[in-house]
Amino acid sequence: MSKHIPIAVVGSGYVGLVAAVCFAEMGHDVICVDNDERKVAALRGGDTLIHENHLPELLERYRNTKVRFTTDLAEATRECQAIFIAVGTPQSETGDADLSYVEAVTCEIARSIDTYKVIVEKSTVPVYTNEWISRALERNGVARHLFDVVSNPEFLREGTAVCDFLHPDRIVVGADSERAAAVLNAIYAPLTSGEYYERTSGIPGVCSVSQPPPFLLTSTKSAEIIKHASNAFLALKISFINAVSNLCEATNANVEQVARGMGLDSRIGPRFLRPGIGYGGSCFPKDVAAFRSVAEQLGIDFSLLTEVEKINVQQKRRFLSKVRSALWTLRGKRLGVLGLAFKGETDDIRESPAIELVRMFLGEGCSITAFDPAAIQRTEEILPAGPNLKYVDDAYAAAADADALLILTDWSEFAALDLQRLNQALRYPIIIDGRNMYDPAVMTENGFTYLSVGRPTAH
Ligand code: NAD
Numbered sequence: 001m002s003k004h005i006p007i008a009v010v011g012s013g014y015v016g017l018v019a020a021v022c023f024a025e026m027g028h029d030v031i032c033v034d035n036d037e038r039k040v041a042a043l044r045g046g047d048t049l050i051h052e053n054h055l056p057e058l059l060e061r062y063r064n065t066k067v068r069f070t071t072d073l074a075e076a077t078r079e080c081q082a083i084f085i086a087v088g089t090p091q092s093e094t095g096d097a098d099l100s101y102v103e104a105v106t107c108e109i110a111r112s113i114d115t116y117k118v119i120v121e122k123s124t125v126p127v128y129t130n131e132w133i134s135r136a137l138e139r140n141g142v143a144r145h146l147f148d149v150v151s152n153p154e155f156l157r158e159g160t161a162v163c164d165f166l167h168p169d170r171i172v173v174g175a176d177s178e179r180a181a182a183v184l185n186a187i188y189a190p191l192t193s194g195e196y197y198e199r200t201s202g203i204p205g206v207c208s209v210s211q212p213p214p215f216l217l218t219s220t221k222s223a224e225i226i227k228h229a230s231n232a233f234l235a236l237k238i239s240f241i242n243a244v245s246n247l248c249e250a251t252n253a254n255v256e257q258v259a260r261g262m263g264l265d266s267r268i269g270p271r272f273l274r275p276g277i278g279y280g281g282s283c284f285p286k287d288v289a290a291f292r293s294v295a296e297q298l299g300i301d302f303s304l305l306t307e308v309e310k311i312n313v314q315q316k317r318r319f320l321s322k323v324r325s326a327l328w329t330l331r332g333k334r335l336g337v338l339g340l341a342f343k344g345e346t347d348d349i350r351e352s353p354a355i356e357l358v359r360m361f362l363g364e365g366c367s368i369t370a371f372d373p374a375a376i377q378r379t380e381e382i383l384p385a386g387p388n389l390k391y392v393d394d395a396y397a398a399a400a401d402a403d404a405l406l407i408l409t410d411w412s413e414f415a416a417l418d419l420q421r422l423n424q425a426l427r428y429p430i431i432i433d434g435r436n437m438y439d440p441a442v443m444t445e446n447g448f449t450y451l452s453v454g455r456p457t458a459h
Contacts, residue, residue: 001263003142003186003189004027004029005081005082005165005183005186005187006026006028006029006030006079006080006081006082007020007023007028007029007030007031007035007081007082007083007084007187008030008031008032008073008080008082008083008084009023009030009031009033009075009084009086009122009356010033010034010073010078010083010084010085010087010105010109011033011085011086011087011088011105011123012032012033012034012036012039012040012043012099012344013050013086013087013088014052014070014158014282014302014348015054015086015122015123015154015156015161015188016032016034016084016086016122016197016408017032017043017050018046018052018055018156018161018165019084019086019165019404020032020160020168020268021058021059021062021067021162022058022162022165023187024058024061024062024066024067024186025058025061025062025166025192025196025200026166026188026191026196027196028066028187028459030062030066030067030068030069031067031068031069031070031075031076031077031079032068032069033071033072033073034070034071034256035073036071037071038216038292038389039197040069040070040071042165043059043063043069044063044064044107044218046059046060046063047164048064049346049427050346050348050372051179051264051345051375052158052159052161052162052346053159053160053162053163053345054163055080055161055162058162064367069361070192072107072376073105073108073112074108074111074117075112076110076354077109077112077117077223078112078114079118079189079367081116081117081118081183081311082117082120082153082183082184082186083109083117083118083119083120083213084122084156084308085102085105085106085119085120085121085133086103086121086122086123086125086154087102087105087121087123087378088101088123088282089101089102089123089124089125089286089290090286091285091286091290092287093291094231094293094295095289095290095293096290096409097124097125097126097286097290097293099125099129100365101115102121102122102123102125102129102133103136103422104139105130105139106119106133106378107135107140107335109137110136110137110140110141111140112143113142113146113303114146115136115146116145116146116147116148116179117146117147117148118147118148118149118150118180118183118184118404119133119137119147119150120146120149120150120152120184121133121149121150121151121152121270122152122153122154124153124154124227124283124290125141125151125227126228126285126290126291126294126396127221127224127228127292127294128221128224128380129151130149130150130151130174130224133149134147134149137149138228143400145155146173148176148177148179148180149220150174150175150180150183150184150220150223151172151173151174151175151220151223152171152172152173152182152184153223153226153227153292154225155168155169155170155172155227155230155327156168157345158281158306158345158346158348159343159344159345159346160345164195165202166191167213168191168291169213170193170213170214170215170216171191171213171214171215171216171224172216172218172223172226172227173185173186173215173216173217173218174217174219174220174221174222174224174226175220176219176220177357183219186356188215189407190265191212191213192212192213192214192215193212194212197268199418203414206327219354220347223253226370227382228287228290228291228294230285231283231288231291232287232288232291232305233413234272234284234309235279235284235287235288235308235312236304236308236384237272237273237284237307237308238272238274238276238278238279238284238312239278239279239307239308239309239311239312239315241255241259241272241273241274241275241280242275242276242311242312242315242453243311243409244258244259244275244454245275245438245453245454246318246454247453248295248397248454248455249453253456254454254455254456255275255453255454255455256436256455258454258455259273259274259275262418273455274436275316275453276314276353276410276434276435276453277314277316277354277357277408277434277435277437277453278311278313278353278412278434279312279316279318279326279351279353280342280350280351280353280354280356281342281343281345281348281350281351281352282342282348282351284351285309285312285351286351287307287364288305288308288309291305292305292306292309297346302448315353316357316360317352318359319357319432319434319453320357320360322432323335323361323404323406323432323453324364326404326430326432326449326451327403327404327430329364329382330361330364330365331365332365332367333365333368333401333403333404334366334367334368334369334401334402334403334427335361335366335367335368335397335402335404335405335406336368336369336370336371336398336399336400336402336404336405336406336410336426337358337368337369337370337371337405337406338370338371338372338395338398338405338406338407338408338409338411339354339372339373339375339407339408339409339410339411339414340352340354340355340370340372340376340379340408340409341354341372341375341409341411341433342409343361343409344409344410344411344412344414345376345398346375346410347374347375347377347378348358348378349375349378349379349382352370352375352409353408354409355382355383355407357378357406357407357408357434358370358383358389359383361388362388365389367387367389367390368389369387369390369391369392369397369398369400369402370389370391370392370398371391371392371393371394371395371397371398372388372409372411373411373419375409376391379391383415392409395413395414395417395422396417396418396422396425397425399425399426400425401420401424401426401427401458402426403424403426403428403429404424404428404430404431404432405422405426405429405431405432406431406432406433406434407432407433407434407435407437408434408435409435410437413439414435414437419442419443419446419448420446421445422446423448424441427448428449429447429449430448430449430450430451431443431448431449431450431451432450432451432452433448433450433451433452433453434452434453435453436453436454436455438450438453439457440452440455440456440457440458443458444457444458444459
């Protein structure tokens with residue numbers, strides 16, 4: 001039987017909220033803290049405030065029982081043994097991670113530590129942050145024997161966050177003390193021992209089968225670097241295949257065949273070899289920039305990361321040029337847009353390449369009618385509807401009377417549209433697909449001029 005640990009999670013966003021309900025699902029009692037009163041009230045009432053598969057069910061199962069919500073960090077610190085920090089670490093103007101939220105939480109925690117606590121850094125942070133947290137706790141009067149600071153980076157992906165949390169590829173814990181490592185070991189024991197998988201049938205149809213994940217114990221610095229290096233490597237893989245897709249376009253080769261041929265090599269692997277309009281989201285852009293900045297500060301030449309970023313920027317410009325080449329000119333053209341979120345199955349629009357492209361097309365004098373299954377409300381907050389920008393309720397309304405339809409986000413429902421209906425809705429049957437959602441031959445059969453990324457047009 002696993003030991004239940006009282007846990008506080010500070011920050012109830014995409015990571016903190018998922019972590020909180022998943023820790024409850026694993027058997028622990030959790031206090032979820034946020035300094036946004038409106039958010040805390042909504043969560044208490046059962047509103048997740050974010051679109052994330054399976055999150056509403058888990059919140060309903062545990063809210064106000066095994067997961068309590070509060071703005072009172074002091075009380076949560078006193079009541080809990082492990083305090084997870086899951087607040088944002090956005091990019092600052094210089095490219096570094098802005099750690100001011102982590103610092104603010106640390107100083108607040110310091111005021112309430114009276115017995116031994118493990119402070120767990122779950123936010124993505126640069127190497128040495130754990131050392132800074134320790135220093136800040138001591139500077140704020142906490143005796144060294146009353147705490148340990150541990151790094152436990154999070155690898156979940158939005159859209160599949162609950163499954164990723166409960167069925168991770170690995171659990172990385174950076175701990176420099178045995179006592180703290182033992183607490184983290186106990187927290188994750190339901191997963192690492194397989195006990196959780198034996199007692200639950202999982203979430204039907206999604207993640208019911210699982211091998212217990214490995215528990216990788218490292219130094220705190222290694223754990224911090226593992227997270228940045230992992231995200232930078234994934235971004236590199238995307239930029240690499242995007243550059244290869246451009247080469248395929250120039251030679252009339254097919255990037256899908258190339259990626260398959262590469263991915264069958266077990267040293268390379270098939271995942272993250274899908275070309276598109278570039279990576280975005282709240283993690284890859286800022287984590288690549290922060291990792292580059294760490295290297296710079298340490299005097300290490302990691303200009304490979306600058307190239308990764310450069311290719312990513314170019315990929316959006318290439319897509320714009322592709323649309324221009326299909327429509328001759330852009331000014332005054334009416335474009336239907338499918339997708340605003342940075343990827344499918346989420347409402348997160350932070351650093352979304354789709355929104356960047358919408359802005360670029362508006363700047364070129366196009367008018368846009370856009371649809372996204374979950375991200376319209378968030379988009380409207382930063383890009384309000386106007387004479388040249390309209391939001392609509394479904395894909396066919398976005399296509400209505402448009403000069404071309406652009407697919408910018410890989411929502412699974414965009415791969416299953418009624419092609420005849422789309423064809424009839426469009427003024428000209430032109431689809432420019434930034435996510436390679438369709439087979440070019442099928443699109444040609446259905447009467448479309450269809451352009452995608454790195455694949456020849458079927459005739
Ligand atoms: P988020 O913006 O969705 O959530 C952060 C939350 O922290 C917000 O609810 C905010 O109100 C709260 N907060 C800020 N200051 C606070 C304070 N002083 N006290 C209490 N609450 C406070 O961010 P997120 O996407 O959940 O990301 C959190 C961290 O996890 C980041 O470092 C991110 O890089 C990392 N991460 C994110 C993902 C992802 O897919 N979103 C995946 C892995 C790691």
